[in-house]
Amino acid sequence: MYVYDQHDAKILSERVAQFRGQTERFLAGELKEEQFLPLRLQNGLYVQRLAPMLRINVPYGMMNSTQLRRLAHIARHYDKGYCHISTRQNVQFNWPDLAEVPDILAELAEVGMHATQSSGNCIRNTTSDQFAGIASDESVDPRPYCEMIRQWSSFHPEFAFLPRKFKIAVTGADADRAAIRVHDIGLRVKKNDAGEVGFQVFVGGGLGRTPVIGQEICDFLPENDLLTYLEAIIRVYNLNGNRQNKYKARIKILVRALGIDTFKEKVTAQWQRMKDSYTKVPGEEIDRLKGFFTTPAYESLSETDSTQAIASFAEDNTAFKKWMDRNTQQHKVAGYSAVTLSLKPTGVAPGDITDSQLEAIADLADKYSFGEVRTTHEQNIVLADVKTADLPELWQALKDNGFATPNIGMLTDMICCPGGDFCSLANAKSIPIAEDIQRTFDDWDYLYDLGPIDLNLSGCMNACGHHHVGNIGILGVDKKGKEFYQVQLGGQAGNDASLGKVLGPAFTREEIPEVIKTILDIYVNQRTEEEHFVDTYQRIGLEPFKERVYAKAN
Amino acid sequence: MPKLINNGVLEENVWQTISEPTDVASLPEGKVLLPLAFVQANIDEITISKDNLGIIILPADAAEDSAPLLDKVSVVAFEFQNFMDGRGFSQARIVREELGFEGEVRATGQFIRDQLLYLKRCGFNAFEFGDESVDVEAALASLSDFTEYYQAGVDEPKPLYQRR
Ligand code: HEM
Ligand code: SF4
Numbered sequence: 001m002y003v004y005d006q007h008d009a010k011i012l013s014e015r016v017a018q019f020r021g022q023t024e025r026f027l028a029g030e031l032k033e034e035q036f037l038p039l040r041l042q043n044g045l046y047v048q049r050l051a052p053m054l055r056i057n058v059p060y061g062m063m064n065s066t067q068l069r070r071l072a073h074i075a076r077h078y079d080k081g082y083c084h085i086s087t088r089q090n091v092q093f094n095w096p097d098l099a100e101v102p103d104i105l106a107e108l109a110e111v112g113m114h115a116t117q118s119s120g121n122c123i124r125n126t127t128s129d130q131f132a133g134i135a136s137d138e139s140v141d142p143r144p145y146c147e148m149i150r151q152w153s154s155f156h157p158e159f160a161f162l163p164r165k166f167k168i169a170v171t172g173a174d175a176d177r178a179a180i181r182v183h184d185i186g187l188r189v190k191k192n193d194a195g196e197v198g199f200q201v202f203v204g205g206g207l208g209r210t211p212v213i214g215q216e217i218c219d220f221l222p223e224n225d226l227l228t229y230l231e232a233i234i235r236v237y238n239l240n241g242n243r244q245n246k247y248k249a250r251i252k253i254l255v256r257a258l259g260i261d262t263f264k265e266k267v268t269a270q271w272q273r274m275k276d277s278y279t280k281v282p283g284e285e286i287d288r289l290k291g292f293f294t295t296p297a298y299e300s301l302s303e304t305d306s307t308q309a310i311a312s313f314a315e316d317n318t319a320f321k322k323w324m325d326r327n328t329q330q331h332k333v334a335g336y337s338a339v340t341l342s343l344k345p346t347g348v349a350p351g352d353i354t355d356s357q358l359e360a361i362a363d364l365a366d367k368y369s370f371g372e373v374r375t376t377h378e379q380n381i382v383l384a385d386v387k388t389a390d391l392p393e394l395w396q397a398l399k400d401n402g403f404a405t406p407n408i409g410m411l412t413d414m415i416c417c418p419g420g421d422f423c424s425l426a427n428a429k430s431i432p433i434a435e436d437i438q439r440t441f442d443d444w445d446y447l448y449d450l451g452p453i454d455l456n457l458s459g460c461m462n463a464c465g466h467h468h469v470g471n472i473g474i475l476g477v478d479k480k481g482k483e484f485y486q487v488q489l490g491g492q493a494g495n496d497a498s499l500g501k502v503l504g505p506a507f508t509r510e511e512i513p514e515v516i517k518t519i520l521d522i523y524v525n526q527r528t529e530e531e532h533f534v535d536t537y538q539r540i541g542l543e544p545f546k547e548r549v550y551a552k553a554n
Numbered sequence: 555m556p557k558l559i560n561n562g563v564l565e566e567n568v569w570q571t572i573s574e575p576t577d578v579a580s581l582p583e584g585k586v587l588l589p590l591a592f593v594q595a596n597i598d599e600i601t602i603s604k605d606n607l608g609i610i611i612l613p614a615d616a617a618e619d620s621a622p623l624l625d626k627v628s629v630v631a632f633e634f635q636n637f638m639d640g641r642g643f644s645q646a647r648i649v650r651e652e653l654g655f656e657g658e659v660r661a662t663g664q665f666i667r668d669q670l671l672y673l674k675r676c677g678f679n680a681f682e683f684g685d686e687s688v689d690v691e692a693a694l695a696s697l698s699d700f701t702e703y704y705q706a707g708v709d710e711p712k713p714l715y716q717r718r
Contacts, residue, residue, distance in 0.1 A: 007714055011702050018699040022668060035666050038638060121638070151704040151714065157675035158647055161640025227705075238644045243613075273652050278706035278713060285715045 001062050001372055002147045002292045004112040011155070012109040015116060019043045020102035027099065042122055042160065044115025045101055053422070054093045054101060055118040056108060060128035060146040060170070061089035061374040065362035068373065070111045072358035078104050083358075085343060085351040087415055087466055088167070089127050089375040090118060094422055116154055121162045123153035123234070127169045129177040130376040133293060134384050136332045140189040140197055142172035144289040145226065148281060152227050159234050163241030164249035166234065167206075174495075179377060181205045181214045181497035182469055184251045185233060189223075197223045203233060203263070204255030207463035211499050212252040215260045217267065223286060227279045232271035236263070296370040296385055301335025306388035313392045320395055322444065323406040328391065337388045339369075341381040341403035342413065346438035348402075349431045350416040351379030360401040368394050378415055380408065409452040411520075412438045415466050419459030419476060420483070426459035428476025428483035433457060433512055440513035450520060453533045454493070469493040471534045472519065473500045474512065485512050489519070489545055490537045501542050504550055518549050557690045559670075559681040560658070562697060564690060567682055569608060569629065571662065587631050587662075590615050593623055604628050610662070617645035617653075624655045634663040634684075643676045650677030650708045667693040671700060675707035 004012075022039050025031040031039075046053040056071070071091060075083050078100055084092040096104060108114055117124055126149045133141045149168060153159070159166070169183040172190070180186025186202035198220040205214025221229050233251075240258075242248040255263045314321045329338040341361065344350050353361075361381060365373050368390055369383040376382060381403075386394060398404040407413045414437065417423065419430030434457055441447060456470025460477075467473030473488035484506035491500030507515055520533075522545055527536045537545075558567040569585045575592050578599045587608040593600060600607070608629030611617055620630065630649055632642040642661065649655045660680035661673050667688060670681060674697060683690060704714045 005718065007702055007718060011700065011704070014700045014702070031668075035637065035668070039668055121640075154704050155672075155700065156705055157672035157703075157707050158643045159640070160672055161638055161643065161669075235644050235647075239641055243639055243641075277651070278711045285713075288715065288718075 001064060002059070002143075002289075008112065009109075012112070012114055012116075013106075015043075015114065015155070016102060016105045016109050019105060023098070023102050038120050038161070040101075041120035042117050043101070043105065044118040045096075045098070046119060047424075051095045052098055052101070054096045054104065054115060055086065056091045056093070056113060056115050057118045057125040058089050058091055058113075058375050059150050060126055060132065060143055061130055061376065062143070063373050063375065065365045065371045065373075067111045067113055068358050068362040068365070070107060070113065072355040072362070074104055074107060075355040075358065082352055082354045084349070084418070085353065085375050085379045085381065087351075087377050087379060087417070087464060088125065089130075089377055090125060091375070092418075094418070117160075119165070120160075121164050121166075122160045123156060123162075123166045123168065126150055126153070127167070127178055127183075127377060129171045129173055130374045130382050131177060131329060131338055131384065132172065132374075133295075134331050134333070134336075134338055135173045135177075136330055137174040138172050138332070139174075139191055140172040141290075141293055142170040142178075142187075142189050143293045144286065145187070145189055145199075145223070146170050147289050147292065148227065148286070149230070152230075152279070158231075159238060162234070162238055163243050164246060164251075166237070166251065168230070176494045176497075177377075179466070179469065179493040179497070182207055182211070182466070182493060183214065185230065186214050187226075190220075192220055199223070199226055201229065204252040204260070205497075206250050206252045207466060207468050208250065209247055209461045209463075210250075210253065211463065211468040212256065213497050213499065214252075215255065217260065217264050224281050224283065225275060227281055228275045228277060229267075229271055231279055232267050232274060236266045236270050240266070295333070296372075298333050298336060298385070299387070301387065301389075303334040303388075306335040309389045310392055317392075319406075320392060322448070323395055323404055324391060326406040326410065326448075327404070327408045328386075331385070331388075333385075335388055337386050337391060339383045339386050339391070339394065339398075340376070340408045341383065341398060342405040342407055343380050343403070344407060344413050344438075345402055345405045346412070346442065347435060349418075349421075350414050350434055353381075357401055357403070360397075361403075364394065364397055364401075378413060380413070406444070407447065409454075410447050411441055411450060411453045411455055412447065414438075415454070415456040415470065417458045417465035419457075419465075423459060423464075425462060426476060427461075427478040428459050428485065429509075430457045430459040430465060430474075430476055433474060433476075433485065433509060436509070436513050437516060440517070450524070451532050454491075455516075456491070466493065467491070468499045469497065470500060471537070472516065477506050479506065484508060487512075487515060487519075487549075489542060490534060492534055503542065503546055515549055519545055522548055557683075558660075559690060559694060559697075561679050562694070564694070571610065571631075573610070587629060587660075590620055590623075593627075594619065597623065597626075608658070608660075611642075611645055611649075613639050613641040613645075615645070617648040620649060620655075621653050624649070624653055624657075627657065629658040629660055629680075630655055631660040631662050631682075632678075634661060634665040637664050637666045637669060643672065646673070646677040647708065667696045670696045671698075675703065675709050677708035 026036040188200040201218040202214035374382040420426035458465035469491040486506040488500030663684040
């Protein structure tokens with residue numbers, strides 16, 4: 001994991017001092033509300049329905065146990081004892097006091113954490129694959145490049161007042177777990193036939209009101225050119241993006257208006273003028289960054305021995321077996337597994353986590369996983385380097401702390417935004433709908449039989465809950481002051497990224513569980529063996545679902 | 555006359571901004587800042603010496619268009635009409651880094667104190683606040699909010715890793 005040196009620490013403490021001064025000037029009436037707004041946003045601070053919301057960056061989802069303990073401390077002392085894992089791998093506090101935010105940021109800075117550019121019209125925290133560096137389907141570890149982007153984009157003087165926010169995601173694996181096609185820029189790091197590292201670059205993806213799947217702008221960009229190329233894209237966007245209408249201001253709208261070919265011409269022309277600037281990254285720096293992401297001190301273990309060691313436990317213990325099937329993932333190193341801690345037990349807002357749970361995870365990370373964890377954009381937490389032989393013991397500990405719900409990738413492992421309970425932009429509540437669904441679908445055999453299904457839920461068209469790319473997407477809408485829910489089917493976030501199609505008129509909250517049930521029944525009846533929900537949907541289309549759901553409703 | 559921050563110190567602003575000049579004949583004496591489009595259109599008639607001539611680039615202008623004029627002016631000013639509009643940051647880098655302009659690069663209009671350092675990093679060396687109520691002396695402090703930077707800028711072209 002990247003370790004801050006005195007330079008990083010200095011920059012961060014200067015940032016804290018700067019924001020402390022700005023907050024004081026605001027509270028003293030010297031800085032106007034509209035001037036303070038972008039400054040506080042770029043320090044992670046939204047003002048929400050009930051209180052401010054503070055979003056802390058977790059760079060590409062990596063955290064160590066010291067940082068987790070500090071988050072626990074902040075949750076306890078400055079907030080209401082819990083925080084929230086966001087769909088971009090970040091951490092959010094829902095109840096901080098504005099005057100205390102500089103203190104919180106100072107506490108975070110001590111452990112190398114910050115909220116810099118976690119919101120506002122600037123380059124946001126770069127996200128990645130939660131299994132980066134350990135996945136067996138990975139060709140290049142994306143994390144050194146994520147760190148390269150983090151450093152370059154942090155306090156970037158040219159791009160702090162873009163037309164709109166700007167999000168970058170990077171993957172290095174065959175299966176895209178970072179949703180790169182729904183980012184402003186999506187990067188796939190890979191090797192060419194000559195063994196050189198480079199990037200396939202997608203641009204203009206995004207969700208929100210106008211969901212768009214990103215398009216390829218470059219099929220192989222040499223690694224040294226990454227930053228100059230990003231700078232060229234963002235400069236073209238900064239100069240040409242729409243500044244009149246914030247709903248048309250994202251880069252996706254510009255790319256669509258110009259067409260990918262014209263947009264690419266502009267970027268190429270800009271890039272030609274800057275590609276050999278100081279921003280071009282030399283190989284030595286890439287090597288230096290790679291040096292931070294070396295493999296931990298794995299023991300040399302045998303995969304068969306490790307599996308055998310837990311085989312009898314698994315045989316006697318079906319609950320453990322189910323958990324292992326769902327919540328653990330193959331690791332590229334023999335004898336190790338990656339474990340996903342579910343933050344989606346029924347009755348807890350998806351992604352919420354308490355102070356003592358954070359501390360428990362820190363202890364488990366120290367004991368079982370080299371003191372590190374990762375957050376996922378599905379709002380869960382991963383212990384990435386657990387000895388397979390330790391799984392039974394770890395499972396017990398996870399059960400005791402409420403993390404062992406065996407539902408990773410299942411219907412009840414939903415992505416869900418804060419919605420009307422917290423968010424002032426919401427059209428409708430979302431957390432209670434998630435809970436209704438979890439309560440309705442509580443039969444594990446049924447859930448397992450259904451197989452993997454992404455159900456994503458947003459409380460308004462801003463789409464924080466990624467509903468467009470859920471296999472089943474639920475969107476809160478407002479009809480004459482009442483909360484309704486529109487259902488979409490067929491979205492996907494990975495390699496075959498696609499946007500869901502609206503089923504038809506929206507439903508009431510009470511109708512939703514039954515509607516989902518009907519949709520699932522159709523899938524179960526129509527599926528061929530081995531077909532996942534999306535596959536069946538793609539084969540049979542929207543019609544059969546529509547017919548049955550609305551036939552029933554009438 | 556309003557105060558100007560020039561290369562980190564306070565100065566009187568000796569330049570007149572002529573936002574809507576009608577014709578070359580009616581331009582005043584002394585140092586003038588004229589819109590890019592006007593200077594482009596009238597370049598053959600304008601006889602103002604380089605020391606007394608500057609151009610104003612608006613957010614919607616293409617900064618590259620100033621290229622043929624840069625050896626005839628001593629100031630390039632970028633007008634900020636709204637501090638949230640960050641086009642001037644990119645435009646200034648184009649003029650500085652791509653077109654190699656070495657004279658005064660001035661921010662005018664509605665930028666705010668908290669942007670000074672980033673503006674400086676993009677190549678601005680003079681700041682003329684459009685808002686008269688700004689305490690320019692206090693604002694100077696914001697120029698040193700940071701002393702270390704990750705990425706290349708006009709003021710410090712070497713990225714941080716070259717100093718680690
Ligand atoms: C509670 C306060 C929140 C507010 C006011 C808020 C506001 C917004 C807005 C206005 C957008 C649309 C931006 C655009 O289309 O340009 C957006 C998008 C988004 N937000 Fe939030 N959000 C909040 C919380 C969250 C949370 C808790 C998460 C994660 C769980 C989240 C993750 C996202 C994501 C992933 C997007 C989609 C980005 C895209 O359009 O590409 N937000 N948010
Ligand atoms: S999707 Fe809408 S309701 Fe949900 S958090 Fe985002 S802005 Fe709020």
